[in-house]
Amino acid sequence: DAGVIQSPRHEVTEMGQEVTLRCKLISGHNSLFWYRQTMMRGLELLIYFNNNVPIDDSGMPEDRFSAKMPNASFSTLKIQPSEPRDSAVYFCASSFQDSQYFGPGTRLTVL
Amino acid sequence: SQQGEEDPQALSIQEGENATMNCSYKTSINNLQWYRQNSGRGLVHLILIRSNEREKHSGRLRVTLDTSKKSSSLLITASRAADTASYFCATGISGSARQLTFGSGTQLTVLP
Numbered sequence: 001d002a003g004v005i006q007s008p009r010h011e012v013t014e015m016g017q018e019v020t021l022r023c024k025l026i027s028g029h030n031s032l033f034w035y036r037q038t039m040m041r042g043l044e045l046l047i048y049f050n051n052n053v054p055i056d057d058s059g060m061p062e063d064r065f066s067a068k069m070p071n072a073s074f075s076t077l078k079i080q081p082s083e084p085r086d087s088a089v090y091f092c093a094s095s096f097q098d099s100q101y102f103g104p105g106t107r108l109t110v111l
Numbered sequence: 112s113q114q115g116e117e118d119p120q121a122l123s124i125q126e127g128e129n130a131t132m133n134c135s136y137k138t139s140i141n142n143l144q145w146y147r148q149n150s151g152r153g154l155v156h157l158i159l160i161r162s163n164e165r166e167k168h169s170g171r172l173r174v175t176l177d178t179s180k181k182s183s184s185l186l187i188t189a190s191r192a193a194d195t196a197s198y199f200c201a202t203g204i205s206g207s208a209r210q211l212t213f214g215s216g217t218q219l220t221v222l223p
Contacts, residue, residue, distance in 0.1 A: 102153030
């Protein structure tokens with residue numbers, strides 16, 4: 001198994017642009033988590049899904065952030081419009097039981 | 112505030128020495144996990160200990176859990192330069208499905 005796959009690995013965009021981050025889960029996993037990591041705030045849980053249903057989105061910072069899980073193996077995190085303070089590394093992780101498997105992350109820079 | 116807090120924030124040791132990192136948490140938990148993150152990479156699961164367990168081993172890793180003190184420790188024996196990474200504890204709470212709350216991490220540097 002290739003593990004959790006994220007794309008793109010790096011994204012540089014200008015303030016106000018729409019950004020879409022993508023994640024492919026490990027086959028057979030039914031929980032999906034989106035995290036954001038910065039030096040200042042550490043690793044923050046943004047939202048998680050169980051069986052394609054959003055369970056807790058209280059970590060989503062603003063309405064500019066939205067996440068979808070259109071099928072059991074794929075998820076997107078969208079930021080529209082993006083702002084410089086959104087610059088961070090965004091991870092998705094999938095889970096079948098108690099432990100989580102992280103993707104390599106997307107490093108987002110908003111200029 | 113973070114559920115898990117690691118101590119120390121940074122640790123530097125010589126290759127071959129043992130490294131001990133501690134984690135404290137605030138609420139009742141179902142399990143506690145340790146993860147490693149190499150620079151520029153995602154987190155990798157190392158070991159999980161359940162609330163009814165007191166100690167667990169995996170290779171050179173030893174984890175202890177003291178639920179009365181709400182604390183855990185991760186011991187890496189005979190450290191290697193390749194163990195250089197950030198180490199995070201994460202707590203799973205009963206009734207919260209598989210959601211984990213991560214601490215701020217300990218940066219371990221193993222000098223050759």
